[in-house]
Amino acid sequence: MLRLERYIAAQVLSAVFVxxxxxxxLDLIFEFVAQAADINERYTMSDVLYYLAYRAPGRLYEFLPLASLVGCLVGLGMLASNSELTVMRAAGISIGRIVMAVMKPAILLALIAVLMGEYVVPHSEQVAESSRALAKSNGQALRSEHGVWHREDNQFIHINAVEPGGKIHGITRYTFDERLQMVSASFAATGTYSEQGWILKEVQQTAFLGDRTQVSSASQELWQSGLTPTLLSVIVVKPVDLSISGLWSYTGYLAEQGLDANQYLLAFWTKVLQPVGILALVLVGVSFVFGPLRSVTVGQRIVAGVIVGLVFKFSQDLLGPASLVVGFTPLVATMIPIAVCAGVGFILLKRAG
Structure with a gap:
């Protein structure tokens, strides 16, 4: 039985890998075409290839649930097309045993997804976004199409790029008073983090004094802020590409600043429950092979898997923002598609048995 389980697992894993x-x-080709339109004397072809290489782990992580579903349909479907599943059933192997044999590699894929999402993707995404922002901004002051915006107390802050290790580039700060009137604006070329705070270099500041302005410059300035390199590594990339621990710590920081943290809570629950989603999608794939897709071609199984996978992803993408607007918890929005998939899988398997 162990040899048979390894055989089934190998078929499924090889299909998922392909x-x-x-x-x-295909995704990297489309992304290359999109980035190639921005190539110039600063943002070169080598910068684009560097960016794509570091984006690859994040895209791999995002496509893993869909690939798990389609790979299960293809791998297990090939066994069905060759009548191997029929022989297994005739030999007295129950559907439950076959499902468990498929779930073992699915659990491995879910574990890989957790490790990638926690340790690989956040770092690679930060390197990718920072390298692109540095190449495009070229050390200039405010360029809002690149970098990140952040608000802390009465300051609005824009940072062109954040390097791993606690170095930032192109820091623009706007300070407002209680009447929401701008009192100063400053720009620093670079900043490094120390125990006392951020040490900004090549600082230029403009103070607004009623009917006149006062311009000053300094080679160095100490900026005390609640932003740490860890928190900056969080805000420089999209919430979905952050680690679970980073999302949790940043939601706490946003709560301390009195800012809305629901978007990051939604990303937190999406990442926490992604392994469960992978298992639910694989369960649907197994139930399809034993049920409605028992005697169809490989191409039809692939089309069915892509449709189900896209519906699953789109439902999560729609329910997530809807939860922020309507007001129900992001946990419920994340759980609904997973629960529906698991329910459909169990019902179809029960009918097949």
Whole structure:
């Protein structure tokens, strides 16, 4: 039985691997075309290739649930097409045993997803976004199409790029008073983090004094802020690309600043429950092979898997923002598609048994 389980697992994993390579390759080609339109004397071809290389782990992580579903349909479907599943059933192996044999590699994929999402993707995404922002901004002052915006107390802060290790580039700060009148604006070329705070270099500041302005400059300035390199590594990339621990700590920081943290809570629950979502999608894939897709072609199984996977992703993408607007908890928005998939899978398997 162990040899049979290894055989089923190998079929499923090999199919998932092939699907991942195809989907990732197509996505990187489309991304290359999109980035190539921005190539100039600063943002060169080598910068684009560097950016794509570091984006690859994040895209792999994002496509893993879809690839798990389609790979399960293809791998297990090939066994069904070759009548191997029929022989297994005739030999007295129950559907439950076959499902468990498929779930074992699915659990491995879910574990890989957790490790990638926690340790690989956040770092690679930060390097990718920072390298692109540095190449495009070229050390200039405010360029809002690149970098990140952040608000802290009465300051609005824009940072062109954040390097791993606690170095920032192009720091623009706008300070307002209680009447929301701007009192000063400053720009610093670079900043490094120390125990006392951020040490900004090449600082230029403009103070607004009623009917006149006062311009000053300094080679160095100490900026005390609640932003740490860890928190900056969080805000420089999209919430979905952050680590679970980073999302949790940043939601606490936003709460301390009196800012809305629901968007990051939604990303937190999406990442926490992604392994469960992978298992639910694989369960649907197994139930389809034993049910409605028992005797169809491989191409039809791939089309069905892509449709189900896209519906699952789109439902999560729609319910997530809807929860922020309507007001129900992001946990519920994340759980609904997973629960529906798991329910459909159990019902179809029960009918097949």
């Amino acid at each position: 699907i991942l390579l195809i989907v990732l390759g």
